[in-house]
Amino acid sequence: MDTVISLLVLSTLAQHVVSVVPTVTSFRAILEKVSGDSRIFSGEDARLRCSIPDIHNSRWDYLWFRGSEQLTQTGEYFVLWNAGVRDGGKFYCKGVRDTAVGNIYTLQSLPVEINVDGGWAILQVPPHPALVGDTLKVTCRLRRNFPIHEVILYKDGVEVMRQRGPNPQFYLTKLTLKDKGMYSCRASWDANGRTHSVMSADTSVQVLELVTQPVLEIVANNDQTPAGWMTLICHLQYNARGPAPPIHYYFYKDDKRLGTATSENHDLVRQSPGQYSCKAKVPQLDITRWSEPKGFGEVAGPQTRRPLVVHRKVPWPLSPQVSSPSFSMLPPAESTMARPSPHQSTVASSFIQPTEVSTQPSDPPLKPAQPTPSTVPPPVLSINQTATPTRDNSAFLSQESGDMSGESGDMLEESGDMSGNSSETVTH
Structure with a gap:
């Protein structure tokens, strides 16, 4: 009888131990973009990689998600092949490991967003927010290698810069908080005796302060x-x-x-x-x-x-400073503060950083932090x-001589007409 009771006790204890084993780890999967940009043309590829910060080097399988939809790929890498407009979105991953007590999961990664554009032009901006005082490089990229002769940059629908020649890059210097907004570009070229132009969809540019107000x-x-x-x-x-x-x-x-x-x-x-x-x-x-x-x-x-x-x-070289390349054969970009744009005819904002001088007295050298109670x-x-000890704390394609039209998604080319609209860009 004593033997039977002992076996029952051991069986109950084993079930209790299994029931309290956590099914989610305390570390988070890391998702990064290996190739491709945050915004790509339809028909292009993008590649993502999921990694698990496990110091024990355990073997993990991977689960992939687009929004709330779980995808079929299960490897360490996720590839968008010949992407269509509907294939874009916010992607996530997390790790899963089979153990004797069931599956153990990591926390879901932070999202990586990929937008698939069905148009003819994309304004490429860096994937991370810029900082006040930085120089920001943006590029007006075209689906094909057209012989462009003029590129225009817009902010919130207002023309801010224009440059002639084949250079598709703009440099916004000495950024301030006023420089954040929605940017787009227009590129023009001549072909068969006609001038063609394409325009990108709006792309968000974020500018952050190095130190926010406390x-x-x-x-x-x-x-x-x-x-x-x-x-x-x-x-x-x-x-x-x-x-x-x-x-x-x-x-x-x-x-x-x-x-x-x-x-x-x-x-x-x-x-x-x-x-x-x-x-x-x-x-x-x-x-x-x-x-x-x-x-x-x-x-x-x-x-x-x-x-x-x-x-x-003095600017602090924390982020890589981007210097404008020298184009000896090309005319420089010209500011278009007073030139009307096809969207609005208002004056574009300038990129000037205000400066104030503190009136506070100088401070003594830093001393070690004061000890605080263990509580x-x-x-x-x-x-x-934010620590607190009290709580957990599209594009459209136009020509001056001839008609060009189209919609977002699939692109059509009929008797010289070109079409395509770009989807909106949503940024973090």
Whole structure:
């Protein structure tokens, strides 16, 4: 009898152990584009690769998704062969491994978007957002190697640049936040005594600040903060490309600095009524950003506002600087600030970066971060620093002499007519 009872206990324990084995790992699959651009012409190819950051080098199989649809391919690589307009979308992958207790899955990768364009022109832009102060290179790419003699760049339907000759590339220098928007291009060429032109679909251009304006959070009177104390947290986004120089944090009460600079975005201080603020500074980039003041307790007297931005004086070479090539045989691109476009006849925006000068006193050298109580968790050391100890925290084809028409998707060519419209571009 004792033997039977022991066997039953062991069987129950085994079932209990199996039931609590997790089916999802804590690491995320990584999806990257191996070949092809984020926007390709119909009939072209694109290749993606899924990798699993498993330090144990376990054997993984792969699941592929387009949106919510699971695809049939299961290998490490996913290939779009001879892509059609409907084959584009946002692609994901994740790993799966067969174990003795069932399938184990990784977290799904971040998406990679591929747009398939059925038109004749594509405006190619870098896949990642540009940063303030950068130089952005964009290219007006055509489906065929037409002998173009003029290329025009538009922003939000307004012509901003025009250049004559076969060069299809434009350079937007000293970017500011005003430069983000929807861009398109038009290319023209002569053939058989007629002038032809094609225009791309709109493509999104994103421009980010290196350091966003901080937002101060005051955390007091909770289980993770000692009685009579409160935590000041300086939230911001730091978008510098690696290796990024260090960022220093300063905390203030009523315009008086509390302690010294710290490499952490939080500080533990005694509760006291007043106006609190924080400052983020990147000395190597000569960038300083202030938060808006935030009151705690009963505050008397007028509230003051801090200067918000101090831009760097000298461009920081974190991202590769793109210099315009020399075209000795070609006329340079001309600005078209006053030339009307076929979309609108308004003046195009210029690409000028404003500069302000901080009036704050210089800061002492950085000192090690102040120790914080064990009850206050460390900040999240990521690009988006939002740590908090209280919560988880088409194209159309026209000709001047003759008719040309078409629609998005399949392309038709009949008796010299050319057609095709490009699909809209949606960007992250």
